[in-house]
Amino acid sequence: MAFPKHSILQALSVLLLAWVLVRCQALVKPEEEEEEEPTKEVDVAIAVTKSEPIKCPPDCSCTAEGVIDCAGVDLTEFPADLSDKTRQLSLQNNKIEEITVEHISHLHQLETFNLQNNWLTTDGLEDEGFEMLEHLAYLYLANNKLTYAPKVLPPSLVSADFAANQLTRIYPYTFGHKPKLRSVYLHNNKLTDAGLPDNMFNASDNLEILTMSSNFLRVVPKNLPSTLYRLHLKNNKLEKIPAGAFDNLSNLRELYLQNNLLSNEGMNNETFSHLSSLECLDLSNNNLSIVPKGLPRNLVLLHMEKNSIQSIPGDALTSVRNLEYLLLHNNKLRSRSIHPAAFQGLKKLHTLHMYNNLLERVPRGLPRRAKTLMLLHNSISEIGRNDLALLYTLTELNLSYNKLTSSKMHREAFRKLRVLKTLDLSGNGLYTLPLGLPRSLQVLEVKNNQLNSIPDGALTGMEKLQKLILSDNQLKLNSIYQGAWMELSALTTLDLSGNQLSHIPSDLPESLEYLYLQSNRISSVPASAFEGTPNIKGIFLRSSRASAELMMGLPLSSESSFCAAPPGWMMETMMIPTITATKVVHR
Numbered sequence: 001m002a003f004p005k006h007s008i009l010q011a012l013s014v015l016l017l018a019w020v021l022v023r024c025q026a027l028v029k030p031e032e033e034e035e036e037e038p039t040k041e042v043d044v045a046i047a048v049t050k051s052e053p054i055k056c057p058p059d060c061s062c063t064a065e066g067v068i069d070c071a072g073v074d075l076t077e078f079p080a081d082l083s084d085k086t087r088q089l090s091l092q093n094n095k096i097e098e099i100t101v102e103h104i105s106h107l108h109q110l111e112t113f114n115l116q117n118n119w120l121t122t123d124g125l126e127d128e129g130f131e132m133l134e135h136l137a138y139l140y141l142a143n144n145k146l147t148y149a150p151k152v153l154p155p156s157l158v159s160a161d162f163a164a165n166q167l168t169r170i171y172p173y174t175f176g177h178k179p180k181l182r183s184v185y186l187h188n189n190k191l192t193d194a195g196l197p198d199n200m201f202n203a204s205d206n207l208e209i210l211t212m213s214s215n216f217l218r219v220v221p222k223n224l225p226s227t228l229y230r231l232h233l234k235n236n237k238l239e240k241i242p243a244g245a246f247d248n249l250s251n252l253r254e255l256y257l258q259n260n261l262l263s264n265e266g267m268n269n270e271t272f273s274h275l276s277s278l279e280c281l282d283l284s285n286n287n288l289s290i291v292p293k294g295l296p297r298n299l300v301l302l303h304m305e306k307n308s309i310q311s312i313p314g315d316a317l318t319s320v321r322n323l324e325y326l327l328l329h330n331n332k333l334r335s336r337s338i339h340p341a342a343f344q345g346l347k348k349l350h351t352l353h354m355y356n357n358l359l360e361r362v363p364r365g366l367p368r369r370a371k372t373l374m375l376l377h378n379s380i381s382e383i384g385r386n387d388l389a390l391l392y393t394l395t396e397l398n399l400s401y402n403k404l405t406s407s408k409m410h411r412e413a414f415r416k417l418r419v420l421k422t423l424d425l426s427g428n429g430l431y432t433l434p435l436g437l438p439r440s441l442q443v444l445e446v447k448n449n450q451l452n453s454i455p456d457g458a459l460t461g462m463e464k465l466q467k468l469i470l471s472d473n474q475l476k477l478n479s480i481y482q483g484a485w486m487e488l489s490a491l492t493t494l495d496l497s498g499n500q501l502s503h504i505p506s507d508l509p510e511s512l513e514y515l516y517l518q519s520n521r522i523s524s525v526p527a528s529a530f531e532g533t534p535n536i537k538g539i540f541l542r543s544s545r546a547s548a549e550l551m552m553g554l555p556l557s558s559e560s561s562f563c564a565a566p567p568g569w570m571m572e573t574m575m576i577p578t579i580t581a582t583k584v585v586h587r
């Protein structure tokens with residue numbers, strides 16, 4: 001089965017992005033943008049009342065007293081003789097290699113100091129100078145070449161950004177003893193456990209955001225302040241979380257631990273249990289084999305994609321009553337190792353992703369309020385009468401690329417899915433379109449099966465169906481019951497490409513706008529073929545059969561072949577305003 005798994009996963013990521021960004025920041029943002037939010041310049045409105053002229057270094061702009069902007073002007077040296085009234089100094093995007101005590105020690109009023117994206121090394125930065133900046137609140141040093149953090153930063157500090165350096169060492173007074181400190185960005189460095197002081201935030205009791213992703217940590221740092229709200233530790237080498245590491249973080253709302261080496265042995269049933277404010281927990285891409293116990297009760301989103309999860313115990317999730325999103329795709333779950341009571345009581349859980357697992361059946365006891373159920377790419381080979389019977393609120397069910405056959409699909413299996421809008425059964429082994437599909441369906445995809453019949457009544461009553469995809473099957477006209485299409489009064493898209501049709505179907509509904517018939521055995525189109533479909537906008541007839549060049553007696557040149565679209569062509573370009581059957585081209 002040649003199937004583009006990657007594109008599926010990409011499509012899903014895009015979907016995920018939409019909602020995850022609302023809930024949990026930076027869960028699936030691209031690496032470059034990750035966690036990179038500190039550099040909002042604080043726009044302090046400064047009243048320009050003084051009449052004395054502003055001293056401004058060459059090439060820089062100084063719009064108000066105390067505000068000096070030298071960003072991106074190719075400076076190789078720190079500007080000389082800056083006014084000691086300077087409050088905001090922007091030197092970002094230059095090539096500055098050296099800053100001495102003399103350069104900065106007189107800037108007692110400096111509040112915002114932006115040095116990001118320069119060529120600063122630890123040797124070139126005389127960090128004693130920082131101690132004297134007694135009003136310094138915002139320090140931006142991201143994207144330099146520092147190997148050690150400054151030994152001492154002033155107690156006035158509010159936010160510090162050292163991302164994307166080569167830091168291996170932090171000192172006790174780098175971030176310790178800073179009562180106003182709220183955010184520290186250290187992602188993309190080379191920090192190891194040994195490079196951190198014992199109590200990195202000693203007496204810095206207001207820290208809310210800490211990012212240490214993409215370093216070389218093996219252990220979660222100890223003694224993190226209890227004010228912490230968001231903690232990023234992804235892309236490290238974390239193997240275990242020491243007992244009690246998160247015990248004091250009762251304000252933590254978002255915890256990112258993805259892309260580490262965490263296993264169930266590296267945590268216990270109380271590792272997360274004290275995180276009483278935690279809403280987003282990302283454990284994806286680790287080495288978990290079961291869903292951990294003791295998850296905090298206010299969790300809304302739990303992401304565990306790409307582990308080796310084989311089982312969900314009965315009591316792992318039941319306490320997480322606010323859970324809305326549960327992402328378990330790309331694991332090794334089998335139906336029988338999901339405890340039937342695992343989802344009990346999860347009344348808010350509406351999105352459950354279990355694609356790319358080893359499920360042989362629809363798991364028992366699925367959450368009753370589920371709206372979206374992604375079960376594609378498993379090994380589900382049968383659907384019993386009651387497998388779906390409790391999913392009253394389900395609107396989207398994706399069972400594509402499983403091992404379903406017609407004989408093992410109970411004809412009443414779908415009877416309770418009264419609000420189902422989207423059903424995907426593509427890529428299975430069905431040879432006949434199932435009977436008893438919900439009449440609420442708006443989208444039905446059954447491509448890539450072995451359908452050779454649409455039995456009488458299979459599409460009856462589907463008045464809401466807008467899109468029906470039956471491509472790549474073995475359908476012939478006489479295996480489709482008479483009047484099948486006619487009843488579909490809302491249908492706008494019908495894809496029958498890649499079948500064995502010998503003629504254009506005659507009983508198409510009036511609502512139809514797009515009809516795909518390429519790669520069939522159609523060799524002529526009667527003049528009356530589209531008389532009943534006044535709304536048609538695109539007809540796709542290109543065939544793989546090279547010989548079929550003729551059209552109803554009127555041989556047309558390829559220039560007029562506006563309906564024969566190459567695969568992937570945008571449909572909008574194929575408007576057929578006043579179609580007469582003679583213009584439909586078949587190549």
Ligand SMILES: *[C@@H]1O[C@H](CO)[C@@H](O)[C@H](O)[C@H]1NC(C)=O
Nearest residue numbers: 008011012398422423424445
């Ligand atoms: C089923 O999921 C796959 C993978 O995300 C997607 O490409 C397909 O469009 C889905 N089916 C429907 C009908 O949405």
Ligand SMILES: *[C@@H]1O[C@H](CO)[C@@H](O)[C@H](O)[C@H]1NC(C)=O
Nearest residue numbers: 172176177198199200202203
């Ligand atoms: C934290 O700071 C206090 C002083 O405020 C000091 O006595 C103590 O030793 C420090 N603790 C650690 C672990 O560094």
Ligand SMILES: *[C@@H]1O[C@H](CO)[C@@H](O)[C@H](O)[C@H]1NC(C)=O
Nearest residue numbers: 222223224244245246247248
């Ligand atoms: C949690 O806080 C208590 C009291 O402040 C302290 O003794 C303990 O070491 C802290 N635990 C951790 C893991 O930071």
Ligand SMILES: *[C@@H]1O[C@H](CO)[C@@H](O)[C@H](O)[C@H]1NC(C)=O
Nearest residue numbers: 268269270271273293294295
């Ligand atoms: C964790 O397990 C121990 C026994 O192994 C038990 O005593 C304790 O209550 C459990 N804690 C939680 C939060 O479930």
Ligand SMILES: *[C@@H]1O[C@H](CO)[C@@H](O)[C@H](O)[C@H]1NC(C)=O
Nearest residue numbers: 261262263264265287288289
């Ligand atoms: C994953 O965890 C298992 C134990 O559960 C261990 O044997 C294995 O070495 C771990 N793999 C990695 C890459 O850490």
